[in-house]
Amino acid sequence: MELLMAIVAGILFTAAIYLILSRSLIKVILGTGLLSHGAHLFILTMGGLGGSAPPVLIDGVTEFADPLPQALILTAIVISFGVTAFILVLAYRTYAVHKTDDLNSMKGNDEHD
Amino acid sequence: MEFVWFIFLPALAALFIPTLFRRVAGIHTGWFVLIIPVVLFVYYSTYLPLTASGEHAVSSFDWIPSLGISFVSYLDGLSLLFTLLITGIGALVVLYSIFYLDRHKEKLGNFYVYLLLFMTAMLGVVQSDNVISLYLFWELTSISSFLLIGYWYTRDGSRFGALKSMMITVGGGLMMLGGFVILGILGDTYSIRELISRLSDYSGDPLFTLAAVLLLLGAFTKSAQFPFYIWLPDAMEAPTPVSAYLHSATMVKAGLYLVARFTPIFAESSVWIWLVSGIGLLTLMWGSFFAVKQTDLKGILAFSTVSQLGLIMSLLGAGAIAYHSDDTLFRLAMFAAIFHLVNHAVFKGSLFMIAGIVDHETGTRDIRKLGGLMSVMPISFTVAFIGGLSMAGIPPFGGFLSKELFLESMVALKHFELFNFDTWGILFPVIAWLASVFTFVYSFYFVFKTFTGEKKFDKLPLKPHEAPIGMLISPIILAVSVIALFFIPNVVGKWLVAPAVMAAQPQLYSLPSEAAVHVQAWHGFEYIPMWLTAGVIAIGALLFTSIKKWQPVYGLQPEKLSLNALYDSAMTFSEKGMNKLSRFYMNGLIRTYLLYMFAFFSVMTIVVLFAKGAFKLDMSSLSPITLFAVMNAIVAILGTGMVIMSKNRISAIIALGAVGYSVALFFVLFKAPDLALTQLVIETISVALFLLAFRHLPALKTHGETKQNKLVNGIIAIGVGLSVTLVALSAHSNKLVSSISQYYKDTVYTEAGGGNIVNVILVDYRGFDTLFEIAVLSIAGIAVLGMIKLRLSRKESDDEKE
Incomplete structure (x- = not known):
C-alpha cells in the first residue's frame, strides 16, 4: 500500500511542479493546489498506512493509526486553503492591473535594479 | 604599560576629531591632531638606545588566542626606523596641512579622521609580529589611502584614482594573505620571529616558492613596482599633504618594509632574489625614464617615487645575496637600501611640499605654464634646490651618499656567481647607471623648469608670491635634514640604519655595529662609483640642456598600448562581462x-x-x-x-x-x-x-x-x-528513532483528558501551532479583503468604471 501511495504522491508532485513551471499564472495556481494534495499524501505515507482503527480512544481498541501525521496534515489542509484563497485573489488583482497572466511579461524591469 | 596600545592611539583620537571640528571653529583642527604624532615620536624615540644596542622590545595582546592571532608591538631596529618615519614625517605633514587646507572651506573633520586612521594602520603594519594582524593593518592602509585620495570626492579624477589604488593594492594584499597562510601552515605559526627560527623545517617545501611569489605580489602592488605602479600617478589627485605622507614617505614603503622583514626567510630562494632585484631595477629605469615625460609637477614626483622605490627594492634584492656569499662586498646592499630609504623619505617629502606650495600660490601644477618663480619664491626655491639635488645624487646632500652606496652595490653584483648572475650580472650596474642619468635629468627638470627661466606670470591663475611662513616650516626642516644627512651620515647609520639592517639580516649579525658601514663622501680616485657619478652629472647635464630636442620621443608610445589602457580595459571587461554573466542566469x-x-x-x-x-x-x-x-x-x-x-x-x-x-x-x-x-x-x-x-x-x-x-x-x-x-x-x-506518537497515545487521556488523539494534539499538545495557524488564516483573510477593496491608483479605478 505504501508503495502505491508513494507513487501517487510522486505523480501529484510531478504534475504540480510541471504546472508551476509553466508561463501561465492560472496554471501555477492549479499546480499549488495539486502540490498540497501531494504533500498531504506524502506525510501520511511516511508515517505508515497500516492503522486498523481511527486514532480515537475506545475501550477495547489498542491498535490504531498514527495520530501524529494526521495532526500535521489537518493543520496543513487549513493553511493550504488560506494560501489558495490568497493567491487566487492575488492573481485576480494582478490580472486586473496588468491585463495579462503571462509570467514572462510580469518580470521586473532593469531600471529598478 | 603595554605599549602595544600606542598603535591604536591615533585611531582613538580620531573619535574626537569630528566633534572638535564642529565645536571649536576658531582653531584649525590640525593643531589638535598635531599633538598625536609629536607625542608618539617622542615616546618611540626613547627606544632608540635599546635598538641601537641590538635589543628589541615586545608588547602583545591576545586577540583571538584559539586561532593564534594577536596584536603584537615588536620594536626592533627596522620597526622603530619605520615608526619614527611615520610619526616624524606625520607630524611635519600635519603641520604643513594646517596651512595648506583652509579651515573654512575644507571638511577637516573627515580629512584628519582618515589621516589618523592611516597612522594607526601604518604603525600596525610595521610593528606587527603576527602576520594575520599585519595583513589586517595592511588592508587598513589601503582603505585609508582610498579615503584620502578620494577626499575631494566631487572630482572625477579623485574617485577614479581612489578606486584604482584600492583595486590594485587590495588585490595585491589578498595575494599576500595567501602567502601568509601558506607560511603559517608550513611553519605552524603566524609569528614572524618564530617563522624565522623554524626556517629549516619548511624551506625545502615546494609551496615555499609560491609563498614567496604571493608575498612579493603584495609588496610590489603596495610599493608601486612595475607593472603595478600605475595607481601611484593617479593617486596624486589626493591633497598634497597626503601625497607627501602616504604616497612618498610611508605607505608606499610598506612594500619595502615587507620585503626587508621577510628577507631572513626568503633570502635562500633564487626566485625571490631575481624577482626583487630584477623588478626593482626595471621599475627604477622605467620610472626615471617616464618621469621626464610628465608635465604635472606631482606627476613628475610620482614617477620619481616609483623609480626611487625600485632603487631601494633592487638593493633589498641584492641584500638577500649576502646570505649566499661570505664576501663583505654584498653586505653593503642592505645598508644602502635602508640608508637610501631614510634619505628618500626626507628629500621627497620636502619636494612634495614644495609642489603643493607652488600649486597653492600659483594655482597650477602644469610645468609648461610655470617658470621664473625663483625671484618671487626664494625660500621655496632653496628648499626645492636642496631636495632636487639630493634626489639627483649630488654632494653635499644626503642623497649623494646613498646613491654612491647604491652604485657600489650594483657594481659588486657582477662578481656574484650563483643563479646565473655571472651571465646577467653586468646588466645591473649598466641599468643602474642609465637610470641615475635620467634621475638627474628629471630632478633638474623639476627644479629648474619651475623656478628659473622665462617668467610667465600673466598666464598663471593666481599672482605668485612666497608661501606663508607656517607652510614653509615643514619643508625647511626637511631640507635642513637633507644637508645634515650628508654631514653626519655615520650618526644616523649607528642609531637608525645599522639596527634596521641587523633586524633585516638577523642571521648575519649579532650586533648592530657589525652591520654598520662607514659612510664617507670621499674615497679617493680609485673608487668606481665616484667616476660613475661624474659620468651621470656630465651626461645628465647634456641631456637636460637638450631636453627640448629629445622630449618628443615620448610621443612615440601609442596611448592604447600603455599599462593604463590595459587597466581600463580590464576594468570595463570585468564589469561588462560580470554583468552579462549574471544577466544570463539571473534573467528576472x-x-x-x-x-x-x-x-x-x-x-x-x-x-x-x-x-x-x-x-x-x-x-x-x-x-x-x-x-x-x-x-x-x-x-x-x-x-x-x-x-x-x-x-x-x-x-x-x-x-x-x-x-x-x-x-x-x-x-x-x-x-x-x-x-x-x-x-x-x-x-x-x-x-x-x-x-x-x-x-x-x-x-x-x-x-x-x-x-x-x-x-x-x-x-x-x-x-x-x-x-x-x-x-x-x-x-x-x-x-x-522511535516516534513521539507513542507518547501521545499513552498520555492523551491521563494528561489531556481527551479521547480523540488528533484533536487533543492540535488543541492541547501543540496548541500554539494551532493558534498561529489561526493567525495565518486571519492575515490571509485581511490580505484578501485588502486586495479586493484596495484601489491601487486613480487610473485603475477609472478603468473599472468604464
Whole structure:
C-alpha cells in the first residue's frame, strides 16, 4: 500500500511542479493546489498506512493509526486553503492591473535594479 | 604599560576629531591632531638606545588566542626606523596641512579622521609580529589611502584614482594573505620571529616558492613596482599633504618594509632574489625614464617615487645575496637600501611640499605654464634646490651618499656567481647607471623648469608670491635634514640604519655595529662609483640642456598600448562581462529561479540517497493493498492528468476538485476521519472559490511555450516526483528513532483528558501551532479583503468604471 501511495504522491508532485513551471499564472495556481494534495499524501505515507482503527480512544481498541501525521496534515489542509484563497485573489488583482497572466511579461524591469 | 596600545592611539583620537571640528571653529583642527604624532615620536624615540644596542622590545595582546592571532608591538631596529618615519614625517605633514587646507572651506573633520586612521594602520603594519594582524593593518592602509585620495570626492579624477589604488593594492594584499597562510601552515605559526627560527623545517617545501611569489605580489602592488605602479600617478589627485605622507614617505614603503622583514626567510630562494632585484631595477629605469615625460609637477614626483622605490627594492634584492656569499662586498646592499630609504623619505617629502606650495600660490601644477618663480619664491626655491639635488645624487646632500652606496652595490653584483648572475650580472650596474642619468635629468627638470627661466606670470591663475611662513616650516626642516644627512651620515647609520639592517639580516649579525658601514663622501680616485657619478652629472647635464630636442620621443608610445589602457580595459571587461554573466542566469523570471531550485533539489536528493546508501525499501513493513485504494488511486491519477491536459478552465477546476475528493477518500481508507471531514469541506469551498475567481481571469493559454521548454519542465518535474517517492519510501522503511506518537497515545487521556488523539494534539499538545495557524488564516483573510477593496491608483479605478 505504501508503495502505491508513494507513487501517487510522486505523480501529484510531478504534475504540480510541471504546472508551476509553466508561463501561465492560472496554471501555477492549479499546480499549488495539486502540490498540497501531494504533500498531504506524502506525510501520511511516511508515517505508515497500516492503522486498523481511527486514532480515537475506545475501550477495547489498542491498535490504531498514527495520530501524529494526521495532526500535521489537518493543520496543513487549513493553511493550504488560506494560501489558495490568497493567491487566487492575488492573481485576480494582478490580472486586473496588468491585463495579462503571462509570467514572462510580469518580470521586473532593469531600471529598478 | 603595554605599549602595544600606542598603535591604536591615533585611531582613538580620531573619535574626537569630528566633534572638535564642529565645536571649536576658531582653531584649525590640525593643531589638535598635531599633538598625536609629536607625542608618539617622542615616546618611540626613547627606544632608540635599546635598538641601537641590538635589543628589541615586545608588547602583545591576545586577540583571538584559539586561532593564534594577536596584536603584537615588536620594536626592533627596522620597526622603530619605520615608526619614527611615520610619526616624524606625520607630524611635519600635519603641520604643513594646517596651512595648506583652509579651515573654512575644507571638511577637516573627515580629512584628519582618515589621516589618523592611516597612522594607526601604518604603525600596525610595521610593528606587527603576527602576520594575520599585519595583513589586517595592511588592508587598513589601503582603505585609508582610498579615503584620502578620494577626499575631494566631487572630482572625477579623485574617485577614479581612489578606486584604482584600492583595486590594485587590495588585490595585491589578498595575494599576500595567501602567502601568509601558506607560511603559517608550513611553519605552524603566524609569528614572524618564530617563522624565522623554524626556517629549516619548511624551506625545502615546494609551496615555499609560491609563498614567496604571493608575498612579493603584495609588496610590489603596495610599493608601486612595475607593472603595478600605475595607481601611484593617479593617486596624486589626493591633497598634497597626503601625497607627501602616504604616497612618498610611508605607505608606499610598506612594500619595502615587507620585503626587508621577510628577507631572513626568503633570502635562500633564487626566485625571490631575481624577482626583487630584477623588478626593482626595471621599475627604477622605467620610472626615471617616464618621469621626464610628465608635465604635472606631482606627476613628475610620482614617477620619481616609483623609480626611487625600485632603487631601494633592487638593493633589498641584492641584500638577500649576502646570505649566499661570505664576501663583505654584498653586505653593503642592505645598508644602502635602508640608508637610501631614510634619505628618500626626507628629500621627497620636502619636494612634495614644495609642489603643493607652488600649486597653492600659483594655482597650477602644469610645468609648461610655470617658470621664473625663483625671484618671487626664494625660500621655496632653496628648499626645492636642496631636495632636487639630493634626489639627483649630488654632494653635499644626503642623497649623494646613498646613491654612491647604491652604485657600489650594483657594481659588486657582477662578481656574484650563483643563479646565473655571472651571465646577467653586468646588466645591473649598466641599468643602474642609465637610470641615475635620467634621475638627474628629471630632478633638474623639476627644479629648474619651475623656478628659473622665462617668467610667465600673466598666464598663471593666481599672482605668485612666497608661501606663508607656517607652510614653509615643514619643508625647511626637511631640507635642513637633507644637508645634515650628508654631514653626519655615520650618526644616523649607528642609531637608525645599522639596527634596521641587523633586524633585516638577523642571521648575519649579532650586533648592530657589525652591520654598520662607514659612510664617507670621499674615497679617493680609485673608487668606481665616484667616476660613475661624474659620468651621470656630465651626461645628465647634456641631456637636460637638450631636453627640448629629445622630449618628443615620448610621443612615440601609442596611448592604447600603455599599462593604463590595459587597466581600463580590464576594468570595463570585468564589469561588462560580470554583468552579462549574471544577466544570463539571473534573467528576472521567477520560473527560471524555480527551475534551478527544483533541479538542484531533485539532483541532490537522489544523489545523496544513493551515495549514502539511505534508500531502503522494507517490503515486510508494507500494509496490504485493497481494491478500494487501487480504484481511488486511479481516480486521483486520472484527475491529475486531466488538470494538466485540460484546455479549458472549468474542466481543470472540476478535475482538481476530483483529485481533492479522492484524497479525502484516501483519508477515509487510512482511518483518518477528521482529515476526511476537513478535506471535504475545504475542497468544496475551494472549488467554489476557484470558480468564482476564474470568472475574472482569462482563459488557459500557453503563452507560446515551446516543446523544448515543456520537455525541460517535464524532466525536472519527473525528477522532483521521483525524489518525493523515494524519500517517502525510505522514510517509511527507515525508522531511526522511535516516534513521539507513542507518547501521545499513552498520555492523551491521563494528561489531556481527551479521547480523540488528533484533536487533543492540535488543541492541547501543540496548541500554539494551532493558534498561529489561526493567525495565518486571519492575515490571509485581511490580505484578501485588502486586495479586493484596495484601489491601487486613480487610473485603475477609472478603468473599472468604464
